[in-house]
Amino acid sequence: MTTFVDFKAVKAAVTMLQVLEHYGFAESFKRTGNSLSGPCPLHNGQNRTQFRVSLEKNCWNCFGTCNGGGNILDFVARKEGCTLREAALKLCDWFQLPTQEKSQRPEKDVSESPKTDAPPKAERPTKTAKPKRPDTDEDGPNKPLGFELQHLDAEHPYLLERGLSAETIAEFSIGHCSKGSMTGRIVVPIHNADGQLVAYAGRWPGAPPDEDTPKYKLPPGFRKAQEVFNLHRAMREPHDTPLYIVEGFFDAIWLWQHGIRRVVALMGSTLSPVQAALIQRIVTPDDRIVVMFDEDDAGRAGREKAVHRLSLHCFVRTHQFAQEGQQPDALTGEQIATLLT
Numbered sequence: 001m002t003t004f005v006d007f008k009a010v011k012a013a014v015t016m017l018q019v020l021e022h023y024g025f026a027e028s029f030k031r032t033g034n035s036l037s038g039p040c041p042l043h044n045g046q047n048r049t050q051f052r053v054s055l056e057k058n059c060w061n062c063f064g065t066c067n068g069g070g071n072i073l074d075f076v077a078r079k080e081g082c083t084l085r086e087a088a089l090k091l092c093d094w095f096q097l098p099t100q101e102k103s104q105r106p107e108k109d110v111s112e113s114p115k116t117d118a119p120p121k122a123e124r125p126t127k128t129a130k131p132k133r134p135d136t137d138e139d140g141p142n143k144p145l146g147f148e149l150q151h152l153d154a155e156h157p158y159l160l161e162r163g164l165s166a167e168t169i170a171e172f173s174i175g176h177c178s179k180g181s182m183t184g185r186i187v188v189p190i191h192n193a194d195g196q197l198v199a200y201a202g203r204w205p206g207a208p209p210d211e212d213t214p215k216y217k218l219p220p221g222f223r224k225a226q227e228v229f230n231l232h233r234a235m236r237e238p239h240d241t242p243l244y245i246v247e248g249f250f251d252a253i254w255l256w257q258h259g260i261r262r263v264v265a266l267m268g269s270t271l272s273p274v275q276a277a278l279i280q281r282i283v284t285p286d287d288r289i290v291v292m293f294d295e296d297d298a299g300r301a302g303r304e305k306a307v308h309r310l311s312l313h314c315f316v317r318t319h320q321f322a323q324e325g326q327q328p329d330a331l332t333g334e335q336i337a338t339l340l341t
Contacts, residue, residue, distance in 0.1 A: 059071050158206060228278050239287055
């Protein structure tokens with residue numbers, strides 16, 4: 001049996017004030033309207049205005065050593081040194097929230113043939129079906145492509161709507177594809193650490209027309225856990241600037257366009273061991289890394305694991321957005337400029 005916990009239900013049922021009260025910190029905080037301020041309970045800060053809580057949004061931010069924030073799950077996970085799921089289970093226990101036990105036994109095959117009165121056939125040894133291998137690090141490197149897509153439309157309206165400049169579009173060789181398996185999509189070339197082209201990702205321009213059309217499409221057999229998007233460009237940048245790690249292609253492209261040239265994307269919210277090793281190859285112990293994932297449950301879980309893994313090798317901090325759902329490609333040029341100062 002395994003315990004199922006609904007993250008969304010936990011965040012809706014418990015407030016940051018209740019969490020602070022549970023730890024005995026609430027008396028140290030001053031309330032002003034819908035916000036609380038006090039010393040940071042996570043790094044044992046002394047500044048009484050350094051840690052802020054929004055009661056309306058049920059989130060927190062530390063403007064000191066932590067330099068980040070999040071929801072109640074993020075707070076408990078950092079305080080207890082545990083995963084988000086373990087934090088959710090602790091909150092359920094502390095505040096007597098319901099959980100659900102689920103059996104891990106496989107369900108009976110409903111396609112089993114009905115019994116008949118025919119005599120049983122002699123049993124023969126059967127071969128065990130080889131399970132389909134997921135996108136893991138053991139699958140080996142992606143092979144370089146022997147071709148490049150031609151005649152891409154670099155002036156497609158979708159690219160202009162996203163505010164991409166002609167220089168950026170040309171640098172990343174992106175454009176609308178009208179032939180082949182990526183027909184109708186904006187294709188983004190993916191290179192390995194040596195700068196060799198290994199795949200094209202296809203992004204549907206805008207919202208997909210139906211549920212059967214995925215927003216992003218990767219070629220069959222491509223293992224994204226083996227690559228770090230834009231690594232071959234980022235490794236050429238000087239080490240006196242931080243290395244920004246984001247989730248998506250267009251997050252990295254957008255930051256690159258606005259001056260953050262040392263930026264890479266994981267093509268998702270999970271940092272694989274191979275990706276971590278690739279990143280560690282281009283940083284020194286004196287380097288700085290900024291993990292800037294999307295402000296959602298997957299992004300928060302991913303950045304927590306990424307920070308734990310990468311902080312063993314150099315200084316790592318997180319950039320956390322104030323609003324749920326925000327992501328790097330929604331930052332304005334002015335906001336990105338402040339990151340560079």
